[in-house]
Amino acid sequence: MDPIFIVGLVVAIALFFDFTNGFHDTANAMATPIATGALKPKVAVAIAALMNLAGAFLSTTVAKTISVDMINDGVSITAQMVFAGLTGAILWNLTTWFLGLPSSSSHALFGGLIGSTVTYFGLAGVNFAKMIEKVFIPALFAPLVAGLVAFIATKVAYVITARSQAERKETDISTGRNKFKIGQIFSSSLVALSHGTNDAQKTMGVITLVLVAGGVQASGDHVELWVVMSAAAAIALGTYAGGWRIIKTLGTGLSEIRPPQGFAAEVSTAVTILASSKFGFALSTTQVASGSVIGVGLGRKGGVVRWNKAGQIFVGWLLTLPAAGLVGSLSALLTMQGDWGLIVDGLLTLAVAAAIFTISRRNRINSTNLLSEVEGASEVVLSARQIQANAKAQKKADAKSKKKSKKGKK
Amino acid sequence: MNITINWSAFIQVLAAALGFTTLIVACFSTGVRLLTNAQNVASKARKGNAKAEQSESLNLIGAYLTFAVCLSALAYGIYLVVPFLPH
Numbered sequence: 001m002d003p004i005f006i007v008g009l010v011v012a013i014a015l016f017f018d019f020t021n022g023f024h025d026t027a028n029a030m031a032t033p034i035a036t037g038a039l040k041p042k043v044a045v046a047i048a049a050l051m052n053l054a055g056a057f058l059s060t061t062v063a064k065t066i067s068v069d070m071i072n073d074g075v076s077i078t079a080q081m082v083f084a085g086l087t088g089a090i091l092w093n094l095t096t097w098f099l100g101l102p103s104s105s106s107h108a109l110f111g112g113l114i115g116s117t118v119t120y121f122g123l124a125g126v127n128f129a130k131m132i133e134k135v136f137i138p139a140l141f142a143p144l145v146a147g148l149v150a151f152i153a154t155k156v157a158y159v160i161t162a163r164s165q166a167e168r169k170e171t172d173i174s175t176g177r178n179k180f181k182i183g184q185i186f187s188s189s190l191v192a193l194s195h196g197t198n199d200a201q202k203t204m205g206v207i208t209l210v211l212v213a214g215g216v217q218a219s220g221d222h223v224e225l226w227v228v229m230s231a232a233a234a235i236a237l238g239t240y241a242g243g244w245r246i247i248k249t250l251g252t253g254l255s256e257i258r259p260p261q262g263f264a265a266e267v268s269t270a271v272t273i274l275a276s277s278k279f280g281f282a283l284s285t286t287q288v289a290s291g292s293v294i295g296v297g298l299g300r301k302g303g304v305v306r307w308n309k310a311g312q313i314f315v316g317w318l319l320t321l322p323a324a325g326l327v328g329s330l331s332a333l334l335t336m337q338g339d340w341g342l343i344v345d346g347l348l349t350l351a352v353a354a355a356i357f358t359i360s361r362r363n364r365i366n367s368t369n370l371l372s373e374v375e376g377a378s379e380v381v382l383s384a385r386q387i388q389a390n391a392k393a394q395k396k397a398d399a400k401s402k403k404k405s406k407k408g409k410k
Numbered sequence: 411m412n413i414t415i416n417w418s419a420f421i422q423v424l425a426a427a428l429g430f431t432t433l434i435v436a437c438f439s440t441g442v443r444l445l446t447n448a449q450n451v452a453s454k455a456r457k458g459n460a461k462a463e464q465s466e467s468l469n470l471i472g473a474y475l476t477f478a479v480c481l482s483a484l485a486y487g488i489y490l491v492v493p494f495l496p497h
Binding site for chain 1: 412413414415416419420422423424426427428430431432434435436438439440442443445446449480484487488490491492
């Protein structure tokens with residue numbers, strides 16, 4: 001088969017990954033403003049999409065330097081390897097989104113590429129020490145840092161805006177805490193912008209890598225304009241599409257985040273991400289955003305965190321790289337077989353993706369599993385009142401089922 | 411296996427995130443409080459109460475100042491995000 005045709009296929013699947021990256025990560029910026037009512041759902045995803053589009057165009061100077069330093073230097077990456085890796089990343093992204101687990105799209109990308117490297121070159125091709133350094137350690141630090149920062153920020157916001165009962169009676173005013181909604185518009189937009197500059201750039205880097213490997217582009221010192229435009233469009237479309245789906249499933253999950261908490265969460269997410277890239281300690285946006293939401297949940301009086309959900313999310317983070325890697329290495333077994341293997345692998349990926357979409361559509365209204373990204377994390381945060389209500393509903397349900405079973409015995 | 415954790419970078423990230431976030435949120439919260447104060451005395455000020463008028467304008471000036479700090483933090487954030495700008 002024409003090598004140009006294979007390069008074209010890899011570009012197509014890379015853009016598909018970019019799309020899943022967008023809708024997987026919409027909630028990082030927009031879950032909290034939607035929850036507090038600072039932004040209408042449709043407006044929020046539109047802003048996030050625009051910010052991602054703008055960010056993707058602004059970031060191209062960094063795109064060419066993508067390097068997967070978890071793969072050892074001696075390994076020469078081919079278009080077929082990248083193709084297999086991308087299918088792994090896409091399928092894991094779709095699976096975690098379906099399960100409602102916030103997980104890092106970048107880790108999925110790295111995992112997929114590492115998995116296909118293992119199939120092509122064996123375990124010697126992988127730098128495991130770097131893997132622990134770049135993936136597992138940050139997964140521990142990100143929620144701790146963001147959670148602590150967001151917790152303190154929430155305390156500060158509530159203490160400063162607090163009004164005593166006497167003061168409220170005398171002056172007949174509220175605390176004015178709804179004004180935080182205005183701030184949220186800016187803080188969440190900044191999170192979306194920084195997401196665009198980070199994540200679209202990874203897809204551009206991967207495409208450029210393949211173009212150079214396939215001989216289409218002479219050297220990797222620049223990113224072609226059409227690559228920038230298509231990657232920017234793909235992530236923006238994904239952000240807009242996924243965001244819309246998220247809102248359908250949102251409803252109750254985020255209602256307990258209030259404006260001061262939303263603002264505190266977004267500011268700590270934005271600042272932590274900016275600080276981490278400035279000081280060279282890479283942290284995942286998704287993990288930072290999840291940590292922030294848990295932090296603000298703990299920071300408000302009466303906020304309760306459901307730690308079993310938090311545990312599930314954390315397990316998802318640890319599984320992301322190995323799971324995407326497993327799919328990537330299985331895909332690589334196919335792409336190794338030659339051109340027909342690559343086509344079959346591509347068709348299989350599309351089929352599985354279509355299946356996941358179809359199933360998610362079927363139970364999108366009633367299933368609580370369908371909460372995605374940060375909603376997953378904020379679902380963790382329940383107020384005492386909500387927990388009481390849940391317990392009551394559970395008791396009622398228990399009583400009913402007991403009655404039923406008694407009737408059945410009679 | 412040789413795993414190295416860049417502790418100094420980690421501490422820098424933690425310190426910067428904690429410092430800047432607290433500063434921004436504290437500024438915005440102060441702005442919210444002052445703005446609410448101003449709104450509280452607005453009706454009295456409109457009636458020509460000199461004390462209320464003074465209190466309203468002082469609170470408003472304070473609120474605008476703190477919001478200006480927040481906006482400049484936002485501008486700095488955009489500056490950091492956009493690699494086109496000279497660093």
